[in-house]
Amino acid sequence: xxxxxxxxxxxxxxxxxxxxxxxxxxxxxxxxxxxxxxxxxxxxxxxxxxxxxxxxxxxxxxxxxxxxxxxxxxxxxxxxxxxxxxxxxxxxxxxxxxxxxxxxxxxxxxxxxxxxxxxxxxxxxxxxxxxxx
Numbered sequence: 694x695x696x697x698x699x700x701x702x703x704x705x706x707x708x709x710x711x712x713x714x715x716x717x718x719x720x721x722x723x724x725x726x727x728x729x730x731x732x733x734x735x736x737x738x739x740x741x742x743x744x745x746x747x748x749x750x751x752x753x754x755x756x757x758x759x760x761x762x763x764x765x766x767x768x769x770x771x772x773x774x775x776x777x778x779x780x781x782x783x784x785x786x787x788x789x790x791x792x793x794x795x796x797x798x799x800x801x802x803x804x805x806x807x808x809x810x811x812x813x814x815x816x817x818x819x820x821x822x823x824x825x826x
Contacts, residue, residue, distance in 0.1 A: 700762040717790035754796040769804035
């Protein structure tokens with residue numbers, strides 16, 4: 694179920710590079726969250742500079758045109774250690790796959806209770822995972 698929203702600068706990532714980026718994200722999700730390989734949802738936002746505005750540096754990190762803002766949403770319930778491991782794994786795999794500096798990847802993890810997600814028919818197929826009941 695993890696959904697990845699990937700924001701990049703227009704003209705920096707071609708289709709091949711975006712494919713490698715998506716594959717690296719999926720590999721990290723499979724390795725850390727143990728999701729099946731057929732479970733993926735990716736949304737690529739390729740934005741012109743005036744539509745993707747960010748600071749050139751923050752907290753000692755310096756950002757270039759290769760900068761990626763990655764938002765990953767998944768069902769709540771995993772321990773903090775798993776989420777921290779996912780951040781590291783995503784950075785390592787993406788940096789290697791698309792040849793960016795480790796600074797150029799900003800990751801936001803969002804967790805939703807299973808009862809807030811429908812995979813179709815208006816049903817919350819995974820409500821039992823994080824509801825505690």
